[in-house]
Amino acid sequence: MLTLEAISKVYKVGAFGGRELTAVQEVSFAVGPGEVVSLIGESGSGKSTIGRMVLRLASVTKGRIVFDGTDVSRHTGARLKAYRKKVQGVFQDPFSSYNPIFKADRVLHMIRDSFFPGVSASQWRTKLEESLDAVRLDPGQVLGKYPHQLSGGQLQRLLIARALLLDIELLVADEIISMLDASTRIDVLNLLAELKERGLGILFITHDLSLGHYLSDRSVILRRGEVVEIGPTTEVFANPKHDYTKMLLASVPQLHRKWDMA
Numbered sequence: 001m002l003t004l005e006a007i008s009k010v011y012k013v014g015a016f017g018g019r020e021l022t023a024v025q026e027v028s029f030a031v032g033p034g035e036v037v038s039l040i041g042e043s044g045s046g047k048s049t050i051g052r053m054v055l056r057l058a059s060v061t062k063g064r065i066v067f068d069g070t071d072v073s074r075h076t077g078a079r080l081k082a083y084r085k086k087v088q089g090v091f092q093d094p095f096s097s098y099n100p101i102f103k104a105d106r107v108l109h110m111i112r113d114s115f116f117p118g119v120s121a122s123q124w125r126t127k128l129e130e131s132l133d134a135v136r137l138d139p140g141q142v143l144g145k146y147p148h149q150l151s152g153g154q155l156q157r158l159l160i161a162r163a164l165l166l167d168i169e170l171l172v173a174d175e176i177i178s179m180l181d182a183s184t185r186i187d188v189l190n191l192l193a194e195l196k197e198r199g200l201g202i203l204f205i206t207h208d209l210s211l212g213h214y215l216s217d218r219s220v221i222l223r224r225g226e227v228v229e230i231g232p233t234t235e236v237f238a239n240p241k242h243d244y245t246k247m248l249l250a251s252v253p254q255l256h257r258k259w260d261m262a
C-alpha cells in the first residue's frame with residue numbers, strides 16, 4: 001500500500017535559510033493493509049518529518065512516496081486531495097487540533113464541506129454515526145460540545161473518527177497517546193488494534209519503545225534521520241542488532257526494578 005523509497009528531507013535553516021539541515025536521509029520502508037509499523041527514535045531523529053512527508057504536509061526533498069502503485073510525492077491539487085481521502089494523520093496534542101471557540105464536532109462537518117458537499121443530510125448523519133461508533137464514542141456525549149467539555153481521550157477519538165469519515169486506508173498516528181493518561185492510553189491503543197483488524201494500515205510514530213511494542217507488526221528504528229534497524233517487532237525487541245536499539249531498549253524503565261542511583 002505505502003512504500004517509502006529512499007526519502008530525504010533537507011530543511012533550509014539559519015538566517016535567510018543559508019544553512020541546510022538534513023532531517024531525514026534516504027529512509028525506506030513499507031506499510032501494508034492491516035499492518036502497524038512503529039517508527040521509533042529519540043526526539044529530533046526525524047520521525048515527525050517522515051510522518052509529515054507521508055501526509056504531504058512537508059515537501060519531499062528526494063526519493064518517492066508510492067501509494068497503491070502511484071508516486072504521490074509531488075501530487076498537488078485534485079490528485080493530492082484524492083490522496084488525502086485515503087491517508088490521514090492524528091497528532092500528539094488533541095487540544096491544539098481544535099479551535100476553542102467552536103464546537104468540537106466542527107472538525108467533522110469540515111470534512112463534509114470539503115469532501116462530501118453533495119451528500120444528503122440523512123446520508124451524512126448515517127456516515128457520522130458509523131464513524132463515531134467505530135471509535136466507540138456516544139454521539140449524545142460528544143456532539144454539540146466545546147473542546148473544553150471533552151477529555152483528551154474523547155478529543156483524540158473524535159479526530160480518529162474524522163479520519164474514518166474519509167474511508168482512509170492509512171492512518172499516520174504521531175505520538176497520539178503521549179499526552180493521555182495511562183487508562184485512556186490503553187483505550188486508544190485498543191481502538192487502533194480494532195482498526196488494524198479491519199484492514200487499516202497504521203504508521204505509529206513514538207519515542208516510547210513500550211508503546212511501539214504493544215501494537216506493532218514491524219519496527220523501524222530511526223537515529224539522526226537514518227534507519228539503523230528494521231524488522232518484525234518481536235525480533236527487533238528480543239534480539240536488537242544495532243547498538244542504538246540496544247541502548248533505547250536498555251533505557252526503558254522496568255516496573256519491577258527500582259531506580260539504581262549507583
Ligand SMILES: Nc1ncnc2c1ncn2[C@@H]1O[C@H](COP(=O)(O)OP(=O)(O)OP(=O)(O)O)[C@@H](O)[C@H]1O
Nearest residue numbers: 011013023041042043044045046047048049050207
Ligand atoms: N520546519 C522545520 N524547519 C527546520 N528544521 C526543522 C523543521 N522541522 C523539524 N526540523 C528539524 O529536523 C530534525 C527532525 O525533527 P522532527 O520533528 O522530525 O524529529 P522527531 O523525531 O519527530 O522529534 P520529536 O519526537 O521531538 O517530535 C530536528 O533537528 C528538527 O529541529
